[in-house]
Amino acid sequence: MRILFIGDIFGRPGRNIVKDRLPELVEKYSIDLVIANGENAAAGFGITPPLAEDLFELGIDVITTGNHVWDKREIIDYFQMADGNEHSMARRLLRPANYPSGMPGWGFYQGQKNSVPYAVINLQGRVFMASNDDPFRTADQLLKNLTAKVIFVDMHAEATSEKISLGWYLDGRVSVVVGTHTHVPTADERVLPGGTAYITDVGMTGPYDSVIGVKKELVVDRFLSGMPTRFEPASGDVRLCAVVVDCDECTGKARGIDRIMLS
Numbered sequence: 664m665r666i667l668f669i670g671d672i673f674g675r676p677g678r679n680i681v682k683d684r685l686p687e688l689v690e691k692y693s694i695d696l697v698i699a700n701g702e703n704a705a706a707g708f709g710i711t712p713p714l715a716e717d718l719f720e721l722g723i724d725v726i727t728t729g730n731h732v733w734d735k736r737e738i739i740d741y742f743q744m745a746d747g748n749e750h751s752m753a754r755r756l757l758r759p760a761n762y763p764s765g766m767p768g769w770g771f772y773q774g775q776k777n778s779v780p781y782a783v784i785n786l787q788g789r790v791f792m793a794s795n796d797d798p799f800r801t802a803d804q805l806l807k808n809l810t811a812k813v814i815f816v817d818m819h820a821e822a823t824s825e826k827i828s829l830g831w832y833l834d835g836r837v838s839v840v841v842g843t844h845t846h847v848p849t850a851d852e853r854v855l856p857g858g859t860a861y862i863t864d865v866g867m868t869g870p871y872d873s874v875i876g877v878k879k880e881l882v883v884d885r886f887l888s889g890m891p892t893r894f895e896p897a898s899g900d901v902r903l904c905a906v907v908v909d910c911d912e913c914t915g916k917a918r919g920i921d922r923i924m925l926s
């Protein structure tokens with residue numbers, strides 16, 4: 664099974680480059696399953712139900728998120744639409760699994776693509792982020808109940824050390840651990856000894872003439888003044904950052920991981 668994972672899709676520029684380039688990526692890399700992080704799809708802040716559905720209609724199978732998931736309040740009702748509807752679009756939009764119990768939405772999804780069972784788990788780190796439940800032990804609990812061999816994990820976290828630690832912790836138990844959230848791609852993609860493909864951060868899909876997606880003058884100004892400023896999405900130098908992972912569908916072990924940056 665060949666999986667394409669697209670890093671944090673930021674605003675309209677990010678959505679447009681996905682729309683323009685996804686078909687050729689699927690064709691070129693013989694992709695079976697497409698997963699993307701959509702936490703910044705709505706002008707950098709959250710995702711709305713229509714934007715999620717647009718991304719699903721482009722051919723994305725599962726959308727993960729992170730700390731921006733609640734920025735657009737209508738997403739709460741959308742998550743509630745998924746109750747009892749196992750494979751609906753709403754059910755294939757995830758929020759981190761280690762949020763406090765009882766929150767709307769789901770942190771994992773299990774489905775089938777091209778007759779291969781697979782699972783996706785979304786987690787969020789705790790270093791320099793909100794104090795959620797332990798992502799390591801949340802992963803342990805979820806893995807007890809998953810039957811798919813091909814298991815993909817999006818670890819949405821700030822600290823490189825926390826992401827690398829989760830990669831080692833899950834090595835041999837899942838097919839892939841990718842990091843998201845920093846919007847800066849790292850060059851450390853590799854298959855760990857137990858057969859888990861790993862990268863610390865896939866990078867953002869959006870405008871790079873920016874500070875992690877936001878108009879650069881506004882962010883520089885905030886550092887200079889310390890005053891609150893309204894962040895607006897940037898628009899220039901749009902790139903698509905992704906990884907392609909090739910997995911053995913019988914064992915779930917990864918055979919390789921390749922990093923992609925398109926402009």
Ligand SMILES: [Fe+2]
Binds near residue numbers: 844
């Ligand atoms: Fe993000």
Ligand SMILES: [Fe+2]
Binds near residue numbers: 729730819845
């Ligand atoms: Fe984030």
